[in-house]
Amino acid sequence: MWFSTLLPFVTLALTFTSSASAQDFDIGELERKPLVTSAALQRRIHRDNLLRHARNFQHFAEQTSKTTPNRAFGSVGHNSTVRYIKKLLDATKFYDTQLQTFPYTYAEASSNFTANGVILPTKSLFYGISGDVTAPLFATGNLGCVPEHFPASVEGKLVLIQRGDCIYGIKVALAGAAKAAGVIIFNDVPAELSGGSLGGVSRPEGPYVPVGTISGTAGLDLQARLAAGEEITGVLKAYGLVEERYSSNLIATSKQGNKNQIVFSGSHSDSVPGGPGINDDGSGTMGNLETALQLTNFRLNNAVRFGWWTAEEFGLVGSTHHIRNLPQSERDKIALYLNFDMIASPNSGFFIYDGDGDTFQRPGPPGSAQIEKLYEDYYKAKGLISRPSNFTGRSDYGPFLEVGIPCGGVFTGHEGVKTDEGVQWWGGQAGVVYDPCYHARCDTYENLRVETFETNVKAIAHSIAVYSMSLETIPFPRAASSISSRSADEKLHVETLTYEERRHYGCDHAHEVSWQ
Ligand SMILES: [Zn+2]
Structure with a gap:
């Protein structure tokens, strides 16, 4: 896995700048193209093209794993996705494309557990090691935070320990x-644990052994049965x-x-890691791709840039990396940023990021209110x-947002x-979530609400056409006061989060990260 995923990208990384050079760009041909308009660009957005991309994305996901x-x-499958987009764009010779390649730690974990053949809902902990264990269950009756908590008789046993007092890793x-x-x-309250982490890949106290977590209710039940003399095989x-x-x-x-x-x-x-992500965020990715492809039929006033970010699901890693490495002088050239993350949910609504903050009291930088208005009108x-x-x-x-660039988008x-x-x-359907397959295995080709998808890709086309024609509604260039006062070395907020916090930040669930 390591080498097969790494090698193609080392090769691609060498061609860091565009593979389509400036010379094969025909200025004469371009001048014959009409200036982009919203109506003309929207007319070129067809669901058939979107669904063709979606079928390809589903196929890429299956390249990673059939199960x-x-x-x-x-x-x-991710590398195939990125290559597919780049290949289609390079063929148009309309864009300078660039791969921004960098390493980041990937982690995944899962556990399941049965006690005397009964399946108990089990969660895993990050940095936990792999292993199949069949052994007698043994309750320490303590919190397992010092060596004395582990009598010699735990050897070869599956040890049941309550949460608390020290971190899971210890x-x-x-x-x-x-x-x-x-x-x-097992949890120190009746509920299941919401996931968590061992806090690092190893610890000085000893070697890791396979671990799973269960609810407080299940743990206390097992502990009581063991105390009563029952033998339990885990x-x-x-x-x-x-x-x-x-x-x-x-x-x-x-x-x-x-x-x-820009x-x-x-x-x-x-x-x-748990699903093909055809709505999250295949839909936004395909929407930007199809808009980028159709945009090549036109002439532009303002340049248009598209970004396909890696590792968003691990905490906005790619977009943070990009902004962090972009000099202020280059940030200043970005008039606005539009984001499309899940635009075809099966039980969809039409939501617009609250740029003016009138609903959620968190307005974006100046210009964000105008972007919200543009989509409202659309x-x-x-x-x-x-x-x-x-x-x-x-x-x-x-x-x-953190560096003062006005933002907007639909969702x-x-x-x-x-x-x-x-x-x-x-x-x-009422009483049902907007996307029942959110972050799940069923976020497949079938998960897309096609009509909504097409409507929202036309919304992308509309906004890009309007702003490429004119930025008259956006305060630009930005007043120095609206530009973030952060110094160049100051870290972006997301970057200061730990790996676990960051990964959670990306997944947008309400539950907290736990280490202990
Ligand atoms: Zn997403």
Whole structure:
């Protein structure tokens, strides 16, 4: 996996600048093209093309794994996705394309556990090691935070330990030092643990052994049965992987148009490890791709740049890397940033990022309100109802917001539950989340709501055409006061998060990260 994913990208990384050189760009041909307009660009957006991309993305996900198709960053399927986009764009000779390749730590973990043949819902911990353990269950009756908590009799046993007092990593390493076969940690409240981490790839206290976590209720039940003398055989199957992976952002900038007034549109090219991510964010990725391809039929006033970000699902890694490495003088040329992350949810609504902050009191930088208005007017003109969506910072617009670039975009919902009112506005099912396949294996080709998808890609086309024609509604160049006062070395907010916090930040779930 390591070499097969790394090698193609080392080769590609050598051709860091565009493979289509400036010489094969025919200025005469370009001058005969009409100036882009919203109506003309929208007319060129067809669902057939979008669905052809979607079928290809599904195929790429299956290249990674037949059992759990995915396009997680640096996987075969993700690299295929990035190559596919680059190849199609390079063939047009309309763009300068650039791969921004860098390493980042990839980790995944899963566990399952049975006690005397009964399956108990089990979660895994990051940095946990792989292993199959069948052994008698042994309750320490303590919190497993010092070596004395592990009597010699734990050797070869599956040790049951309650959460608390010290971090998970210490419990697991001390159990390893005492030659336990594995560890089951149970919550200190009745609920299941929401996932967590051992805090690092290794610890000084001892070697890690396979680990899984179960609910407080299940743990106390097992502990009581063991205390009553019952013999319980536990079977723990744990899987853990940690590796450095190389992957790439793909940046494409139109060769034509004013490059001091760049209209920037982005989406993330990776999926979560647990599913193919055809809506999240295949939909935004394909929307930007198809718009970029159709844009080549036109002449532009302002240059248009597209970004396909890697490792968004691990905490906005690619977009943060890009902004962090972009000199202030280059940031200043970006007039605005548009983000499209999930635009075809099966139980969709039409949401627009709340640029003016009137609903969620978190306005974007000056210009963001105008972008929100542009999309409001777009839906209104089509007789569609839209609602604002909170600018949480939890997609790739986050790093752009942080450096004072106005942002906007549309979104069709993920974990929120559709209300009766929502059904009146947008159809679909009440009491059901906008995307029941969010971050799941079923986020396949079939998960797309096609009509919504097409409408929203036309929204992308509309905004790009309007802003490429004119930035009159956007305050630009930005006043120095609206530009972030951060010094060049000051880290972006997301970058200061730990690996675990960051990974959670990207996934946008409400639950917290736990180390202990
Ligand atoms: Zn996403």
